[in-house]
Amino acid sequence: MxxxxxxxxxxxxxxxxxxxxxxxxxxxxxxxxxxxxxxxxxxxxxxxxxxxxxxxxxxxxxxxxxxxxxxxxxxxxxxxxxxxxxxxxxxxxxxxxxxxxxxxxxxxxxxxxxxxxxxPSRTASRNELLRACACSKCEQTLREEGRWYKPEDFVARPEEDYGAMVYDR
Structure with a gap:
């Protein structure tokens, strides 16, 4: 029990x-x-x-x-x-x-x-808390504000100038 x-x-x-x-x-x-x-x-x-x-x-x-x-x-x-x-x-x-x-x-x-x-610190910004939180309300808020992306939304392409990977959305 x-x-x-x-x-x-x-x-x-x-x-x-x-x-x-x-x-x-x-x-x-x-x-x-x-x-x-x-x-x-x-x-x-x-x-x-x-x-x-x-x-x-x-x-x-x-x-x-x-x-x-x-x-x-x-x-x-x-x-x-x-x-x-x-x-x-x-x-x-x-x-x-x-x-x-x-x-x-x-x-x-x-x-x-x-x-x-x-x-997360109380001094953290609202955006940092939104990103750190895993609840559906915070995800919805980030989506509505256009700042939430799934990892599969990013496509890696080689950067010719520096040899680094750049991620495009």
Missing amino acids: GIEMFTSRGFTFSYCRYAVFPQIPYVQDVLHVLLLSDKKDEHEYYSPASANWPTYVENLMLVAAAVAPEALDPVMRCEEVQVRKLIAEAIMVLCPPEAKCLFNNAFASAQKEFKGQPA
Whole structure:
């Protein structure tokens, strides 16, 4: 029982792309709900505004229910790093396809936590984030703006002057 059970039964987050409040839970909020957060970092957990948003709370409890059997197992006794990675994996798995976007801060932080590599920088330009993201919305935006090309769109031709390959579209 755990993440696999939830995914096999078709559970995903409730999500509306145009909502004002965040809907995808953060790892630290799930830790707070499971009572696994450190007291020293208590100010970072569970914002009151999100607590009043039913979709956020619903998704938060879904992640907590998915990871609780493994995170709270007294036999396994997971370290906080392992629990954070488990929560991040659950968030990434339970996200619907339209929420798996680098512009979604909670998903980007979960991806960073799970993969152990930094997400694209907050100082990155919009175009850099659009190119780094693999979601359908960002691909559609790039297509509409005329900046998205498939690798097969490029044809290599030898450059006679410099001996280099030049790619034409």
